[in-house]
Amino acid sequence: MKKTIKRVAIANRGEVAVRIIHACEELGLETVLLHSEPDMGSKAYRMATKTICIGPAASSESYLNIDANIKGALAGGADAIHPGFGFLSENASFAEAVEKAGMTFVGPSADSIRRLGDKVQCKALAKAGGLPLVPGYEGEDQSLERLMKEVEGIGYPVIVKAAAGGGGRGMKLILKASDAKEAIESAQREAQSAFGSSKVFLEKYLDRAKHIEFQVFGDSSGRVVHLFDRECSVQRRHQKIIEEAISPSLTDNLRRQMGEAAAAIATLGKYKGAGTVEFLLQDGEFYLLEVNTRLQVEHPVTEMVLGVDLVKAQLLTAMGEFIFDDQPRIPRGHAIECRLYAENPYLGGIPSTGLLGTVKWPEGPGRRFEYGFEKGDEITPYYDPMIAKVIVWDESRSRAIRKMIHTLKDSIVFGVHTNIPYLIEILNHPEFVEGTMTTRFIEKNFPGALAAPELTAAEKALVELGSKHKPVAGSSLSNSAAESSSSMPWQGYWRGV
Amino acid sequence: MMILKTRVAGKDIEAPSEIVNGVLWIHHEGRTFATELGKKKKRHRAGGASGGGDLEAPMPGKVTKILKTAGESVQRGDAVLVMEAMKMEYTLKAESDSKIASIACAVGEQVTLGQTLVTFEAKAGG
Numbered sequence: 001m002k003k004t005i006k007r008v009a010i011a012n013r014g015e016v017a018v019r020i021i022h023a024c025e026e027l028g029l030e031t032v033l034l035h036s037e038p039d040m041g042s043k044a045y046r047m048a049t050k051t052i053c054i055g056p057a058a059s060s061e062s063y064l065n066i067d068a069n070i071k072g073a074l075a076g077g078a079d080a081i082h083p084g085f086g087f088l089s090e091n092a093s094f095a096e097a098v099e100k101a102g103m104t105f106v107g108p109s110a111d112s113i114r115r116l117g118d119k120v121q122c123k124a125l126a127k128a129g130g131l132p133l134v135p136g137y138e139g140e141d142q143s144l145e146r147l148m149k150e151v152e153g154i155g156y157p158v159i160v161k162a163a164a165g166g167g168g169r170g171m172k173l174i175l176k177a178s179d180a181k182e183a184i185e186s187a188q189r190e191a192q193s194a195f196g197s198s199k200v201f202l203e204k205y206l207d208r209a210k211h212i213e214f215q216v217f218g219d220s221s222g223r224v225v226h227l228f229d230r231e232c233s234v235q236r237r238h239q240k241i242i243e244e245a246i247s248p249s250l251t252d253n254l255r256r257q258m259g260e261a262a263a264a265i266a267t268l269g270k271y272k273g274a275g276t277v278e279f280l281l282q283d284g285e286f287y288l289l290e291v292n293t294r295l296q297v298e299h300p301v302t303e304m305v306l307g308v309d310l311v312k313a314q315l316l317t318a319m320g321e322f323i324f325d326d327q328p329r330i331p332r333g334h335a336i337e338c339r340l341y342a343e344n345p346y347l348g349g350i351p352s353t354g355l356l357g358t359v360k361w362p363e364g365p366g367r368r369f370e371y372g373f374e375k376g377d378e379i380t381p382y383y384d385p386m387i388a389k390v391i392v393w394d395e396s397r398s399r400a401i402r403k404m405i406h407t408l409k410d411s412i413v414f415g416v417h418t419n420i421p422y423l424i425e426i427l428n429h430p431e432f433v434e435g436t437m438t439t440r441f442i443e444k445n446f447p448g449a450l451a452a453p454e455l456t457a458a459e460k461a462l463v464e465l466g467s468k469h470k471p472v473a474g475s476s477l478s479n480s481a482a483e484s485s486s487s488m489p490w491q492g493y494w495r496g497v
Numbered sequence: 498m499m500i501l502k503t504r505v506a507g508k509d510i511e512a513p514s515e516i517v518n519g520v521l522w523i524h525h526e527g528r529t530f531a532t533e534l535g536k537k538k539k540r541h542r543a544g545g546a547s548g549g550g551d552l553e554a555p556m557p558g559k560v561t562k563i564l565k566t567a568g569e570s571v572q573r574g575d576a577v578l579v580m581e582a583m584k585m586e587y588t589l590k591a592e593s594d595s596k597i598a599s600i601a602c603a604v605g606e607q608v609t610l611g612q613t614l615v616t617f618e619a620k621a622g623g
Contacts, residue, residue: 357517409527415517476516
């Protein structure tokens, strides 16, 4: 069924809002950015056809507020809403509210979100479909006593996760009995604050597994296909840092089996649009982890190796106009994505907030930069610390790694610290270079803060010179707000200078 | 942004730099480094505990849980309080076996970087 869409509301922020606006512009669609108060200083705000402020900084009152998003979209004259990822993107009630208000939800149906996105229902569906699952507990009894008893039954190590979660929030690892109480309660609090539900479930933690996921896509005709795999084994506190396509770890046979399993569960869930089926792979056996019923942060690596545009495909599917042709889809070359976090790698990755100074991305063949903030914008403490994504493509994995290292080294970000030095260390690590890393790679190889390197003679001379300079027009940047507000003081500094 | 130009060991070097809110940022040969202008070298340590073992906020954020009370004895590694920033939880732990002298923050309080949150009694002979 064809639907006319003229103006798309974006219920998100940062680099993904920019990504969606680009896709809309290329399809000739207007956009309405639904944003919180502090996000007036962002690239998406400057790009959107219209902007509507839907609430204050706290996500619970803005980006997670269904009513405010619906009212904002209607006020902005939108006939569709794209939820991006995170926030309300996997919220079935939101998808329903959008349709009830007479707009189109760019994503799967509320029913599909419930069946696949709710981890408990998804596991039931997977069981029925014969897909391999990790042992665990997903019961309704959420009392601490029951959860602690189930942890004992599953056997250590056990992971506790937010039932409505994703992105590493509300996830804690329990290694021994004495960790259990603190970990469960902490996961429940994080789940409540990030997703509005404290429901958690438990799972056996596979301690040398790789994270492999398959992009799936359901077109307007109801046909569901997989668009190959990504590997995202480099994770810190269960949050992905580096992703790549395709995985260096799969044999042709495993790739075929896992791809078929991914397409099968998405088909069972009557999936429409872009989604991701996540697996853990250990000792040649794979287990279904979860299904993400939305666009994924790391979607660009799939786009790079397959030559597709997943966001435009999502929008066209919502209009009833996207149908896969019968051309074979074959991945080519290798793509890597690094997530740039505003954090200080020399202080254990603590968030670095403040006024963004000059930012320069070193453009070049096979390099792609996705960012939502530019010079003069404020990196605030209210949201995820990811400020940009750097994506590269090259003919082989080793060339892609080398290209990424060069690209990161030539990237300039002033005003906030970034994890670039940390990313470069990972990309140079033999385990990463060989492709043998597991989800414990960071914990094993980078357990603490990076050691701050000594300044070289040249660097010391530059610091001395720069310190003497009287700021001239255009060379110095400041904002009175940051200086007067106690919640956003300047924080970062290079230790040892 | 301005370009710093100097000569070190017979070699001309150039580096983009910028002062943002009183901090000098420089990018040179693949590394970015920053230094606060007009400050003495040594400031309080960010994160972890200071010399006396007191807990300071390693980042701006909200205190979400206080797990110990004043007067309580703690062992090295015991979780003392939980903070949240950028939607992530961080647990602050005792750096040594000691006794808590005072809790200088409250649940729900927004704290700034380096703010003292918990103080410990000085250890006898330590």
